[in-house]
Each structure stands twice: as C-alpha cells, then as structure tokens.
Amino acid sequence: MVDHSELDVFFHRLAPDCSSDETLAEFYRDGYVLCHYSDIASFSESDYSGSTDIEEMVEAAETGGICLVQLNASNDEYDRGRMLGVVPPESEPFFIGVEEDGTRSQKYTEPEEAKRNLEDNEDIVHLYKGIELQELRELDAGEYLLSAYEPPYTTFTSWGATEEQIQALWDGEQLPIDEATSYSPDQTERLCEEYLREEYEYYPLIQPGGAGGVNQSFDLIGGIEDDRVFGEVKNTKTISESALDDLEGEAGSQTRAFYFSRHPVEEPRDGVEVILLADVLETLQDIDRTQRMMQRMTTW
Known part of the structure; x- marks a missing residue:
C-alpha cells in the first residue's frame, strides 16, 4: 500500500493542443497527465526543440507522487475546480493518440511500438506523452482553497512549496498553526x-x-x-x-x-x-x- 505521506507533490496544467475542449475535459475527468510539444513518440527532452517537462513527468512516474491538476483555464468546461490524484510509484509513462473526433488509441509504453502505431497513423492528430492518476478526487472551487500561486508557464513540475498543505488536504488534517x-x-x-x-x-x-x-x-x-x-x-x-x-x-x-x-x-x-x-x-x-x-x- 502506498504511504501518501512519503510522496512528493506535483502540479500539472492540462493544456496541450487538442481537437476540442470536450476531449481535453474528458482526459481531465479521467485523471490524465499529458504532455505534447510535438507529435513524436519519445520521452527524451533532446528529441524536442526547446525545454519540456516530459523527463520530470517520467521521473515522477518512477518515484510516485500526489498531483494537483488544473484544466486549461481557457477551456469552455473549466469551472475553477481542480483534480487531485496519486501517481503510484513505478508507474509506466505511456504514449496515447487522439483522433479528430476525440477517439483515443490504446496506450503504448514502448517508443518504437508507439512510433509504428501512432506516428505513422494518419488518423492520429495529436500524440501525447502521459501518466494516469489513481484515487482521483475532484475538488470544486469551494473546496480548493489552497492559497498558493500555481507555477506559471509550465506543464508539469514538482511543487515543494505546497507539500505540507497538499498532504494535509489529502489526509483531511489540521496543520499546527504555530509551525x-x-x-x-x-x-x-x-x-x-x-x-x-x-x-x-x-x-x-x-x-x-x-x-x-x-x-x-x-x-x-x-x-x-x-x-x-x-x-x-x-x-x-x-x-x-x-x-x-x-x-x-x-x-x-x-x-x-x-x-x-x-x-x-x-x-x-x-x-x-x-x-x-x-x-x-x-x-x-x-x-x-x-x-x-x-x-x-x-x-x-
């Protein structure tokens, strides 16, 4: 059983290019963490132009963590709430493709297999790199009162500044007011x-x-x-x-x-x-x- 108190805390802004707001909102409700950057099947930052958060996401899959997810605020289905979930340690990052109508491909963990089935598939309009959260909790705006600036200009990152607060939110605990x-x-x-x-x-x-x-x-x-x-x-x-x-x-x-x-x-x-x-x-x-x-x- 995962000891949540030992897990690092991460923040994810779910805002990749997508065929529709509805499709992206469905990924959000299903607890997905998705990076895009380019439609290629690679977890290596060196294969992308500019910096990415993919390798940090892959490392989080290995170590595990608690992740707070914000759906892109410009999404028509954004409601100011957040999704909270757990990345179990030793999770496998995967590739998943999406067609224009929102149909998802199966998930592939091997880059070569994903390249054959997703990169070379003309029906796939977006190829994502991702991990999937478990033990999901959807927080509405009234519940999500964490007072902390969410990291700007990032897709996925560690969020140590809120570790105590997110852990307490997860466990429903009262933190000591004198600490x-x-x-x-x-x-x-x-x-x-x-x-x-x-x-x-x-x-x-x-x-x-x-x-x-x-x-x-x-x-x-x-x-x-x-x-x-x-x-x-x-x-x-x-x-x-x-x-x-x-x-x-x-x-x-x-x-x-x-x-x-x-x-x-x-x-x-x-x-x-x-x-x-x-x-x-x-x-x-x-x-x-x-x-x-x-x-x-x-x-x-």
Whole structure:
C-alpha cells in the first residue's frame, strides 16, 4: 500500500493542443497527465526543440507522487475546480493518440511500438506523452482553497512549496498553526502583513503578486505613518541573499525594509529589519481575529 505521506507533490496544467475542449475535459475527468510539444513518440527532452517537462513527468512516474491538476483555464468546461490524484510509484509513462473526433488509441509504453502505431497513423492528430492518476478526487472551487500561486508557464513540475498543505488536504488534517511550514508562500505573506498591521499600523498600497513588473522583487509594499515599506517573506530553509540585497537597496530615511525569515540572518544588512516567522505566528495566535484566520488557513 502506498504511504501518501512519503510522496512528493506535483502540479500539472492540462493544456496541450487538442481537437476540442470536450476531449481535453474528458482526459481531465479521467485523471490524465499529458504532455505534447510535438507529435513524436519519445520521452527524451533532446528529441524536442526547446525545454519540456516530459523527463520530470517520467521521473515522477518512477518515484510516485500526489498531483494537483488544473484544466486549461481557457477551456469552455473549466469551472475553477481542480483534480487531485496519486501517481503510484513505478508507474509506466505511456504514449496515447487522439483522433479528430476525440477517439483515443490504446496506450503504448514502448517508443518504437508507439512510433509504428501512432506516428505513422494518419488518423492520429495529436500524440501525447502521459501518466494516469489513481484515487482521483475532484475538488470544486469551494473546496480548493489552497492559497498558493500555481507555477506559471509550465506543464508539469514538482511543487515543494505546497507539500505540507497538499498532504494535509489529502489526509483531511489540521496543520499546527504555530509551525511556519503549515502555510503556503502567499498565506505566509498575508500573515506577515497582518503582523505589521498589528505591530506598526501598516497599511498596504498595492499587491505586487506574480513574477513580473517593476515591483516583482517584493512581497509587501505599503506604508507605516509617513514611511514607505518594502517587505520580503521567505518561508524557506535558506536565507535569500538576493532578497536582502534588494531590501538594502531600498532602505533609507523614509523607507523601512523588512525581511521575514524562518531562520536567523547571520549577516544583517544596513537598514533591513529581520523578523522571524516564529515571532509572527506567536504574536498572531494571541489575537482572536488573526488566530481564527490561522485556524482556517490550516484546516483541510
């Protein structure tokens, strides 16, 4: 029996070229992870132009994992929900072809056999590389409250930042509210924002978000009285020297710079105030409003 607590967590965006939205939605409901890139029967990235996620998918099939799947958001049948399932260890990746009307071929695990039956078959309009999930759970939008940015610009990838949360979601567990690892990255950002609000009457100016734009280097941008505030939140095992560099560059007489960290910073930077996440959680759990917020964030 698979020990789910030992499995890595992955994210898959099901969005390959397809003959119809309905066909792709059927693959989604059936628990498929599909990569495309080109209509060839190969699991080797070197056979494709540009980078792919195929080899990472093949490795996940070998080691096993829990996978959260998002159906392409532009699909007419997308409903904001997600599919959660298990890749059993030592699963076999396969090739599968699809005809124009959505008819699926049988699955082939050997590239040469897939080449003969799929690449050279004029009825096959798309040749996918895939794995199939088991123990499927379809989560509607009301159930899927995981507060974490899903990896952009990717088909299949490991998702370590949400490992504790996905495991708890799978097991229906309550995570401890006083542990930094109980929170996803953007949940942690919200908690740090609440801490600054309670301790310094901080007010937010904008929500930076995402991985682009002039403010992409900062998680929190706001003010305390007449001072500007820039904040970086790092709920990680290591210290981000680049984040400290960015904050030091902004710190000044009218700007306060905060670095929130799971671990102490051995070499502080001029003007950068370091706040440990343990102190954030200790402060917030003693306040009724924020304690209720923390309980809700960690209840699955």
